[in-house]
């Protein structure tokens with residue numbers, strides 16, 4: 371055992387041991403290592419469920435290397451200063467956050483520690499390309515996805531993933547920390563997350579297994595099947611990526627490796643990588659516009675005439691709008707902590723354009739209920755749907771939920787799974803039972819009794835949304 375003073379290894383939204391520069395730095399430092407996690411008190415409810423299980427997994431993985439994960443809560447600066455005073459640590463390693471709000475306090479913390487004589491090792495973390503690193507030929511930031519992603523594809527590829535360390539030596543005196551259970555991250559009364567466990571395996575091992583299964587079964591036809599919520603054909607890696615249980619670099623290289631073994635996968639691989647590209651683009655935008663989660667990127671949209679309607683908002687949140695595809699999505703979210711991307715777009719469009727509610731209300735609900743909540747992807751996606759973001763869908767393009775449902779859930783299998791009260795309706799009626807209420811009743815679904823009548827009429831709501839947009843344009 372080394373007699374050097376310890377190094378703190380601060381785990382944040384990078385809860386893995388492999389392809390982790392901070393872990394590699396600590397493991398090769400020749401110092402005893404104090405693995406630390408500080409609770410992010412701002413995390414939404416579903417993400418807290420995930421965090422509990424992810425930390426339990428990391429705890430086991432660190433124990434297998436002969437060390438112990440120390441859990442503490444409180445402001446990071448104070449916790450770290452306290453731990454240094456307590457243990458005599460003289461170095462700290464952590465990955466910088468790609469969230470600019472956090473990155474600013476990271477820099478201040480690093481400065482203060484260095485002034486106090488502590489060695490601070492920080493590394494890039496969480497993205498394929500550092501935000502701001504990809505620029506146009508004239509050094510400007512991209513505002514449009516396609517040229518951004520083309521420039522990413524032309525840049526040197528992300529580094530080959532680092533292996534997990536073989537050992538992480540512990541300090542000779544054990545360091546005290548909180549018990550994970552004392553953080554009470556899991557809901558109890560009621561246990562609204564009981565549907566999560568069958569869907570997910572949080573932690574690094576679960577992330578690896580998910581990636582392997584996706585590559586084996588779904589990567590090849592990803593491009594053709596990714597928009598179908600009934601097929602479960604996407605990777606479902608989003609919560610693993612959001613918690614850093616797998617790095618985007620590991621995903622990138624695994625996809626390329628699969629392509630090298632089977633060139634028939636090329637269309638699927640390109641399409642899949644470009645979705646990872648949207649994650650990159652979201653952080654690229656957030657780095658330039660740190661207010662993106664709160665303010666529209668197109669300033670004129672700050673005056674958009676939204677409504678305040680708590681009854682409609684509650685109906686949307688609970689999956690009781692009377693539009694089956696929207697309700698299926700919102701109930702999938704509640705039951706599993708996740709929602710298919712196509713349905714996220716339809717449900718978000720419904721909130722913004724059919725109900726005329728502020729997109730920030732939807733963003734806040736997703737932040738609380740998604741296990742994959744990610745500050746950049748959530749904000750960029752809501753602004754994309756609301757037409758107020760960079761490279762966004764124009765506001766006047768309004769999803770028709772019934773047509774979307776017919777196209778992407780043709781036999782209604784997804785709706786039947788999450789809105790079981792409609793399961794006995796025939797395929798042609800399940801997307802819009804209100805189109806023929808008598809027939810729906812003959813199949814045992816009485817609108818207003820067994821399932822809500824639509825809370826708005828889509829065609830009228832569409833006209834209202836377009837009028838709101840026109841009023842905004844007149845003001846300018």
Ligand code: FAD
Pocket residue numbers: 596604605606607608609611612642645646647648649650652709710711712714715718736740742743744745747748749751752755
């Ligand atoms: P795959 O299709 O397998 O894609 C692979 C990975 O690429 C995903 O895991 C994800 O990391 C990334 N990705 C895919 N699509 C997008 C996208 N449109 N934008 C950014 N990254 C993408 N994604 C989040 O990770 N967190 C969020 O909080 C989030 N909020 C969203 C809110 C709205 C209104 C919408 C429309 C989309 C949101 N997304 C968010 C993007 C997308 O819906 C999810 O990333 C995707 O559904 C995750 O499923 P998957 O892992 O199977 O994706």
